Amino acid sequence: MAEKSKKKPQDSWSQMSTSDIKASEKFNAGYIDFLNRVKTEREAVAYISEAAGSQGFKELDQVKNFQPGDKLMIKFKSKAAALVVIGQEPLDKGVNMVVSHIDSPRLDLKPHPAYEADGMAMFKTHYYGGIKKYQWLAIPLALHGVVAKKDGRIIDICIGEKESDPVFTIADLLPHLAKDQMEKKMAEAVSGESLNALLGSRPLNTKDDEAIKARLMNILEEQYDIEEDDFTSAELQFVPAFAAREVGLDRSMIAAYGQDDRVSAYASLRAILELEKPKRTALCLFVDKEEIGSSGNTGLQSLLIENVFAQLMHMAGRNDYFSLRQALANSAAISADVNAAVDPNYPEVFEKMNCSFLSRGVVLTKYTGSRGKYDSNDANPEFMARIRKIFDDAGVVWQVGELGKVDIGGGGTVAQYIARYGMEVVDCGVALLGMHSPFEVASKADTYMSYKGYLAFLQNFI
Numbered sequence: 001m002a003e004k005s006k007k008k009p010q011d012s013w014s015q016m017s018t019s020d021i022k023a024s025e026k027f028n029a030g031y032i033d034f035l036n037r038v039k040t041e042r043e044a045v046a047y048i049s050e051a052a053g054s055q056g057f058k059e060l061d062q063v064k065n066f067q068p069g070d071k072l073m074i075k076f077k078s079k080a081a082a083l084v085v086i087g088q089e090p091l092d093k094g095v096n097m098v099v100s101h102i103d104s105p106r107l108d109l110k111p112h113p114a115y116e117a118d119g120m121a122m123f124k125t126h127y128y129g130g131i132k133k134y135q136w137l138a139i140p141l142a143l144h145g146v147v148a149k150k151d152g153r154i155i156d157i158c159i160g161e162k163e164s165d166p167v168f169t170i171a172d173l174l175p176h177l178a179k180d181q182m183e184k185k186m187a188e189a190v191s192g193e194s195l196n197a198l199l200g201s202r203p204l205n206t207k208d209d210e211a212i213k214a215r216l217m218n219i220l221e222e223q224y225d226i227e228e229d230d231f232t233s234a235e236l237q238f239v240p241a242f243a244a245r246e247v248g249l250d251r252s253m254i255a256a257y258g259q260d261d262r263v264s265a266y267a268s269l270r271a272i273l274e275l276e277k278p279k280r281t282a283l284c285l286f287v288d289k290e291e292i293g294s295s296g297n298t299g300l301q302s303l304l305i306e307n308v309f310a311q312l313m314h315m316a317g318r319n320d321y322f323s324l325r326q327a328l329a330n331s332a333a334i335s336a337d338v339n340a341a342v343d344p345n346y347p348e349v350f351e352k353m354n355c356s357f358l359s360r361g362v363v364l365t366k367y368t369g370s371r372g373k374y375d376s377n378d379a380n381p382e383f384m385a386r387i388r389k390i391f392d393d394a395g396v397v398w399q400v401g402e403l404g405k406v407d408i409g410g411g412g413t414v415a416q417y418i419a420r421y422g423m424e425v426v427d428c429g430v431a432l433l434g435m436h437s438p439f440e441v442a443s444k445a446d447t448y449m450s451y452k453g454y455l456a457f458l459q460n461f462i
Ligand code: MN
Pocket: 101, 260, 261, 290, 337, 338
């Protein structure tokens, strides 16, 4: 093919056919609905499992064997999941894998959260992931999560999402009294220990010491069967209470909480739900704990990937250690995660020849990392070339992207924990504005192109 003309439009929209644009609108309506239903990793797993179940995916431990075309799902502690479509080739030839994460930055409740001060009851929080703390002040918050009771029951909590629900909030200091605060460095102006959310203000009985807290504990017991001690075995998260919205007069963008990285989770989910009898086995992994370093038994630093492969190989009757290592090493993966879009309000942190832009397609990120590619998987060029070909052949609009200027900062993804098995892996996902904020912005054209890209990879990589 001849060299691409320099006049070729760079944006996704101009390169999309009418049917692409129509399909994109439908895809994004589903995506907005997903964002509004799913604000925690557990809610993501529930959504994925329901969607996959309705498309014929069966829980792996409920089948005895499988054959090409079979659709399987595995759940890990209700906080991570895997969907598999068995291919025609044997597993030790390798699988095609798309890995996204379903946890997002938020404010977790501490194990002893409730206290009373100055006529108000409050909940103490401990933030999860990399946040700019001031962004969590003066916005409506919803409380999501579970409380595990000593008798084994799990109580689901979701307060603040329905129109009729109350919400929570962390009040910000009024500017009139913020002279000292305003002179502080941004990183120090709001302390982690000041991120305490408003819980109530009405006493139960004015004679009691902690009468406001007492009323709230009564409410928790009556409405949810939760006692104060139960917070010790709970996983409760404050997340923004507002809904996903279309942005711009042209409605070309979506703003919502948690698009890092549920945009990739949703796009890869939609892709694998469409797969029928692929050549190589297709695997979508939806993992937890990426935002705090992929630790824990639902994060990718655990042996989760290895265990999935071992279980599949065992069921295929291939129990030898070497075949398992071969299946892993011969696999290929997309680490599906977001990148930073160039922000016209902060051009100074971007190097525009190598950073990604909103609405210019899904981003292929060869390496991430910081301080000279530290903690990065630096994808092999041979592998990237094959991905470029697959994307171009499938009409996927894509761009390259580094996270920002070399010395400014950086970030990492799960790619490095996938690469350790010897398999090829590259980062590929949507560019966001305001990543890690309560209201991240994505382009509808890009979200759709990420879905097209993941589908093309799962279907066509051999
Ligand atoms: Mn991410």
